[in-house]
Amino acid sequence: MSLRAFFDALDGTWPAASYRQLGPVTLREGQGGGSRVSAATIEGDWTPADLDAAEAAMRDMGQKPIFQLRPGQQTLDAALADRGYSVLDPVNLYxxxxxxxxxxxxxxxxxxxxxxxxxxxxxxxxxxxxxxxxxxxxxxxxxxxxxxxxxxxxxxxxxxxxxxxxxxxxxxxxxxxxxxxxxxxxxxxxxxxxxxxxxxxxxxxxxxxxxxxxxxxxxxxxxxxxxxxxxxxxxxxxxxxx
Missing domain, CATH: 3.40.630.30 (Gcn5-related N-acetyltransferase (GNAT))
Known part of the structure; x- marks a missing residue:
């Protein structure tokens, strides 16, 4: 099973209240349901401006900025660390x-x-x-x-x-x-x-x-x-x- 299939199943079986695409960023409206349904994810190429826009959009939804980092996203991880983001809840996928x-x-x-x-x-x-x-x-x-x-x-x-x-x-x-x-x-x-x-x-x-x-x-x-x-x-x- 591919990791993409895993993450698709995660959204399908524990869905956010709504989803919105903002360039390479997928925004999730969590409505108080926790990190899994509130965190933004990024696929493909991105720029610092994309991160700025995602942060603003999450704040506009009444949510704190939070991103989910998936395998292979070390560059994004480092960029968020430079912005003052702390690691939260490392998770194993079984x-x-x-x-x-x-x-x-x-x-x-x-x-x-x-x-x-x-x-x-x-x-x-x-x-x-x-x-x-x-x-x-x-x-x-x-x-x-x-x-x-x-x-x-x-x-x-x-x-x-x-x-x-x-x-x-x-x-x-x-x-x-x-x-x-x-x-x-x-x-x-x-x-x-x-x-x-x-x-x-x-x-x-x-x-x-x-x-x-x-x-x-x-x-x-x-x-x-x-x-x-x-x-x-x-x-x-x-x-x-x-």
């Missing part, structure tokens, strides 16, 4: 064939696929900082999608979101309740996501994980998911998000 995680049946009622999300799921997400602005992102997805509700020891354990774009199923918003961690719930979420993805025509499972999340990176590696790339953001710490 993929695997869907069938890789479909080899073990799910124990009964361990993970339920549910859409629309139940009130309990909204509560679990809210406890993990995934509030209405990010739920709105899930609602905007136009392709196949589902929420996953996990249970352990007959109690709610967590939830996640999965959506498909062009055969790539992406897992987002994985949240396990603090008292249910170390119970294997993350592993069951990934297997449940793969089974749902297979049943809905996807060939690849994908996700993003911040490099700082050592436990989650260890989980995905233990499932034999492959790191196929990375990205990070640069933002101006002197400005706040509207």
């Amino acid at each position: 993929t695997c064939p869907v069938d890789l995680l479909c080899d073990i049946p799910l124990p009964r009622v361990t993970v339920l696929a549910v859409w629309e999300p139940l009130a309990l799921m909204l509560e679990i997400w809210a406890e993990g900082g995934i509030g209405p602005a990010r739920i709105a992102i899930m609602e905007r997805v136009k392709g196949p999608k589902t929420g996953l509700l996990g249970r352990h020891a007959d109690k709610p354990a967590g939830c996640a979101f999965v959506a498909i774009h062009d055969g790539i199923a992406m897992v987002h918003a994985v949240e396990v309740l603090p008292h249910q961690r170390r119970s294997g719930m993350g592993r069951w979420f990934m297997r449940a996501a793969a089974l749902w993805a297979r049943d809905n025509g996807a060939h690849t499972l994908a996700l993003m994980c911040t490099k700082a999340n050592v436990a989650a990176n260890g989980l995905y590696s233990s499932l034999n998911m492959e790191v196929v790339g990375e990205y990070h953001y640069r933002h101006l710490t002197s400005e706040t998000t509207a």
Whole structure:
């Protein structure tokens, strides 16, 4: 799978409220949904004037200037660093064939696929900082999608979101309740996501994980998911998000 396909699937399964092209820059309107749906990206040749215009446009949207830097964009990365932009949230990109995680049946009622999300799921997400602005992102997805509700020891354990774009199923918003961690719930979420993805025509499972999340990176590696790339953001710490 190409990195372009990965990033296209990212926009398809976790979409911004709107997109606008400004020369080589793609602007995203995040509406409070976080960096992933607010960061500008640049493809092809660019000039300092393009960066100036992008900064002004993001401020006009009520957003602080933030850019997502993808593999091969070292020159852009250095230019933003010279402008005072700091690195934010370096991320690993993971993929695997869907069938890789479909080899073990799910124990009964361990993970339920549910859409629309139940009130309990909204509560679990809210406890993990995934509030209405990010739920709105899930609602905007136009392709196949589902929420996953996990249970352990007959109690709610967590939830996640999965959506498909062009055969790539992406897992987002994985949240396990603090008292249910170390119970294997993350592993069951990934297997449940793969089974749902297979049943809905996807060939690849994908996700993003911040490099700082050592436990989650260890989980995905233990499932034999492959790191196929990375990205990070640069933002101006002197400005706040509207």
